Amino acid sequence: MSEAAAFERAQVVVLSSIDWGSAWQRHQIFAAQFAAAGRDVFFVENSGFRDPGLADLGRLGDRLSRLSGRAHEAAGSVPKGVTVVPPAVLPPTRGAFRAVNDAWLLPRLAGRLSAAGLKPGAIAVVYVPTHTTLALLELLKPALVVYDCASHFAAHPQAPADFAATEARLLARADLVVTDSQYLRDLLAPRRPDVLRVHQGVDESFFAAKPPSGSWRSFCYYGTWVPDLDPALPAALADAGFEVTLSGFTKGPPPTMPPSVRRLPPTAKAELVGRLEAFDAFLLPHRLTEFHKGVIPAKLYECLAMGRPILTTALPSMDEVREHVYVAATPADWVAAARSLPARETPARREARVALARRHTHAAEFARLGEALRAAWDARGRARTGLVQ
Numbered sequence: 001m002s003e004a005a006a007f008e009r010a011q012v013v014v015l016s017s018i019d020w021g022s023a024w025q026r027h028q029i030f031a032a033q034f035a036a037a038g039r040d041v042f043f044v045e046n047s048g049f050r051d052p053g054l055a056d057l058g059r060l061g062d063r064l065s066r067l068s069g070r071a072h073e074a075a076g077s078v079p080k081g082v083t084v085v086p087p088a089v090l091p092p093t094r095g096a097f098r099a100v101n102d103a104w105l106l107p108r109l110a111g112r113l114s115a116a117g118l119k120p121g122a123i124a125v126v127y128v129p130t131h132t133t134l135a136l137l138e139l140l141k142p143a144l145v146v147y148d149c150a151s152h153f154a155a156h157p158q159a160p161a162d163f164a165a166t167e168a169r170l171l172a173r174a175d176l177v178v179t180d181s182q183y184l185r186d187l188l189a190p191r192r193p194d195v196l197r198v199h200q201g202v203d204e205s206f207f208a209a210k211p212p213s214g215s216w217r218s219f220c221y222y223g224t225w226v227p228d229l230d231p232a233l234p235a236a237l238a239d240a241g242f243e244v245t246l247s248g249f250t251k252g253p254p255p256t257m258p259p260s261v262r263r264l265p266p267t268a269k270a271e272l273v274g275r276l277e278a279f280d281a282f283l284l285p286h287r288l289t290e291f292h293k294g295v296i297p298a299k300l301y302e303c304l305a306m307g308r309p310i311l312t313t314a315l316p317s318m319d320e321v322r323e324h325v326y327v328a329a330t331p332a333d334w335v336a337a338a339r340s341l342p343a344r345e346t347p348a349r350r351e352a353r354v355a356l357a358r359r360h361t362h363a364a365e366f367a368r369l370g371e372a373l374r375a376a377w378d379a380r381g382r383a384r385t386g387l388v389q
Contacts, residue, residue: 003381006143007374010123011040013113013140017128017151019045020084021077023224023249024269025298026150026180026200027127033366035081042118043084044109047132048091049153049160077269083116085109092131093160102135110139123373128153129170130160137173144377147174149184149195152294176376178369181296183316196372200298201365202357206305209277211350216341219311220279222247222272223299228292230313231255233285236331237311237338244283247275276306281341284312285334305357307350311337324353 012034016027020043028043035041078084089105090097124142126133127150137145147170153159154167168191171177177195179185188195219237221229225246238244238258246257247264254263267275276282282303286292296317303310310325311334312318318327326337 007377011118012123013042013118015044015126015133017046029200031082032079035079040117041082042113042116043082045086047087047089049128049130085113089132098131101132106135106139126170129167131166134169144380145174146176149179149188152184152291155290175380176372181294181317184294198369199360199365201360201362202301202305203362205273206302209273209306212280212308216280218243218279219281219283220245220247221283222276224249224251225255227252228287228289230285230287231257232331233334234283236335240335242338281309281311284310286313286315288313301357301360304353307354309341309345324356
């Protein structure tokens with residue numbers, strides 16, 4: 001079989017840092033696109049990064065339910081061609097856990113993947129460098145390894161003590177390194193100057209959203225609310241008389257909010273635009289932690305595609321889109337920015353946001369990733385045949 005034919009037929013195994021049923025992010029988006037392109041995709045859910053806490057009990061209960069064979073509530077959202085595999089492994093935080101994984105649990109996981117149809121020679125997309133993922137790569141024997149660095153895990157307060165060394169091993173092993181934020185690219189470039197920036201982009205359905213009402217009174221945060229977000233910012237908007245809604249999952253204790261803040265449960269991906277087009281503006285209330293410096297919100301181009309203004313904190317990733325968003329620091333600043341919208345929002349600003357988003361559709365970003373994968377595959381093939389110049 002030619003190298004070109006082998007590339008086109010290569011399976012994909014995703015070693016994810018999130019579960020399939022989590023809020024829709026690049027992990028699921030790229031997996032679904034690989035499947036739509038005709039590849040067999042095996043999506044290995046979060047295999048652990050830190051010791052679990054009380055906030056993880058729900059997720060772990062769901063994992064145990066699926067491992068026991070009971071139905072998974074998100075199964076209907078898994079597209080044809082994607083096989084979701086919940087791993088039964090211990091977190092990579094202690095020597096004893098790693099020994100059990102290496103001797104027993106990871107070989108069993110590799111066996112489950114093989115039984116599901118995964119063959120050696122796949123394209124492996126790795127989202128988190130841990131002892132677990134590196135050991136699993138050795139068992140799976142992929143033809144190509146991609147490190148998709150979508151989080152600043154090195155700055156996570158519960159990162160394993162040897163994380164830096166583990167990431168260095170993955171960077172040395174990877175045939176292709178990609179990331180979504182300029183901040184992370186700058187951190188990776190001294191070790192991998194060839195690191196490529198690729199965002200997951202925005203689905204075309206967001207461009208069909210109705211225009212904002214123009215009242216500039218209703219604000220929404222959607223996605224997963226995590227403790228690293230600052231509840232004081234949307235709370236200040238609610239206290240100032242604006243309509244504030246939190247839509248989606250909550251990880252950890254629910255944030256303390258004024259009674260007027262409306263909370264909506266997660267909605268199906270196909271129904272998301274219909275829910276969001278009811279709002280005038282969107283909120284990105286991230287705390288400016290070291291970990292969040294590497295964040296470029298997955299929803300950024302979705303919000304821009306709907307033409308809505310975004311109130312955000314000063315994440316480094318906002319520097320590139322500052323003319324399209326409203327950066328504010330304190331609760332008082334957020335209220336002032338919200339009150340300024342009637343005077344500052346224009347049809348031209350809305351059109352500029354939409355135009356920017358159109359350059360970052362799912363299709364456009366996936367095409368860039370595909371080109372990089374093909375180049376890495378070809379380079380790997382030349383290296384195997386001794387044709388590297």
